[in-house]
Structure formats: structure tokens, C-alpha cells
Amino acid sequence: MSRWEPNARGRLEQAALDLYQERGFEQTTVAEIAERAGLTERTFFRYFADKREVLFWGQGRLHEIVVNAVASQPVTASPFNIVVAALEAMAAAVPDRPEFLQQRQAVIAQNPELQERELLKMASLIGVITEALQQRGIPGPTVRLLVETGIAVYRVAFTRWVDEKEKGPRTLPQLLREALDELKAVLAF
């Protein structure tokens, strides 16, 4: 087998998710994932530290993206628009593969250890956005309100995206923008 394989990461991810769904996360081994993807274990470990990382890689980069999005807002930006910028950067960084992400969510929902990891990931992102807003001098209680609401809207947009993909191929950033506009509209009366 040659050292270089086309789209090795994507093939390993898909093979892992399929196996996690068929057999459960606990019962799946790295050897099985590599075999299903038609690759070697060595190739697996070139991309992922372990079988859990298949579900959670890229988090450091996501943090950076969010921090940069907030930092690049003009000093005159309203607190709400700063949160929107952070959420839009998050949405834009999500790979445009809703079926894959839906499958990922189903796998995580079946395993308490993975659920905890996912909650920690979300809490860490919330922490990053919160800190970035506080550094701009926005008062703590307002920051919390904005971030909690923003994350709620993001989650609604995300669910719409993975659920509604077949009906209309809107992107996650589009659905996020729509949900934010919708919230403004329903709050207005």
C-alpha cells in the first residue's frame, strides 16, 4: 500500500462513523476502522490520536476562528453583532456535510462518555466567546444573556440544517442568519 491515499481522512471518518453506528463506539477497534476504509492502522494514526478523535478533531482551529472573528469586529460593533460574527464564523467553519454530521450526532447521543465530551466542547466554545466579549468591556450579565441566546439560535439553525437538507439546500450560515432574523421578528411584537 502506498504512503499516500486519496482522501484518507474522509474515508477513515466515514468508516469509523458507520462502524460506531453498526456496532457501537465501545465495540469498534482502530484495526476495524482501517480495514473498512481499505487503509492501514498506521495511516489511521497519521490523522487521529485515537478513535474518539475521529469525532472531535479540529477543535483548536475552531477556537482560533471564533477568537479571530470577534477580534476583527470594529470597536463600534454592538455586542449582539459581535456574537453574531462569532456564530457566523462557527457556522462557516462547519464542513458542508449535514448527513455526516447527523450521523455523528446519532453516535454521540448513544454514548454518555461521548456526550460529556461534546458538552465540554460546547462549554469551551462558549467560554471563548464569553471571554472575547468581556475583554471588550461588555458587562458580564449581558454577555451571558447574549451568548446563551446566541447558542440557542445556533443549535436551532444546526438542527434545521441537518433535518431539512433534502427539502432545500440552504447552507448553515444562511439558516443561522434566517433564524436570527426570525427571532428578531418574533420578539418585535
Next chain:
Amino acid sequence: MSRWEPNARGRLEQAALDLYQERGFEQTTVAEIAERAGLTERTFFRYFADKREVLFWGQGRLHEIVVNAVASQPVTASPFNIVVAALEAMAAAVPDRPEFLQQRQAVIAQNPELQERELLKMASLIGVITEALQQRGIPGPTVRLLVETGIAVYRVAFTRWVDEKEKGPRTLPQLLREALDELKAVLAF
């Protein structure tokens, strides 16, 4: 010991919470709770089915309160105002004892089984509000957006209430109303 004891429920609750915090939930027995409260085990079981119920009683009544609040809204009420009515009814039903509830949250945060129970309780309340809104013909995606946002604001108000009680004795319904108004204001620009 007489059959009737003044404020037996409240004394048992406080004794239970103190012990859960000192020794952990798992390590505390009903006998110890009764002893600490100066009551009998028999009295304990007159109020609570088990030691977990000390933390979760009153849920059926809360459901009723929320369903009634939604049902009593005029047919002309906007979807947002229906959600607000549900949240205000929830807020008004919470006992005005923020220190006690803060202690309860700390106990729950230390025990995964209790955390899961608390999440189920919240999910069940969200389900009740969602169903009540859908019965009014409000489209599913909008319902989800409203409920998720509403719950986020409620949680922010609740946290402010238990954290800020010493500074100003505002009630939970007041803080909820303030947080909703604040959200409208920050979304407006």
C-alpha cells in the same frame, strides 16, 4: 413525637441538602436525614418517596401550571407572548428561596445521575411548552426557536437570581422580565 411537626417538609429538605453537600448524595441515608431534621423516618416517607424526590418533587404541578398558563392566553396572543406567559408561570411557581436552590444546584452538579434527572425534567418541561404551542397551530421550526431561546433567557434570569440575591432582592419573575426586555433591546441594533 407528635404526628404533626411544624414545617416538616422544609426541615427535611434543608437537612437532606446539607447532608448531600457534606457527605455526598450517595452516602446519605434517609435515617440520617430524618435524624438531622429532628424527625422520624416515617415522617420523611409521608412527604417523599425516596431521597431523590427531595430534590425533584412538585414536577407534576409545575407541568399543570405551565399548560394552564399557555391555555389561558387569548387566541390573539403572539407566539412570543405565549412563551413568555409559560416562562413567567414557571418563574412564579419557583419558591422564593434562592440560597436553597443554589445549594440544590450545587448538589446536582456533583452527581451524574442527578444531573441526568435534572436534564430530563427540563426536557419534559420543554416538551410541554412545545406541544402547547403546536396545538395553537404555530409551525414546528418557529416553536423550537422560541422555546430554545425562551429557556436560555430563563436560565440566565435564574442564575442572576441565585447569584445576585444579596445585592438587590428582586424576584425571579422580575429578573425574567428584565432579561426578556434586555434581549429585545440588544437585538434591536
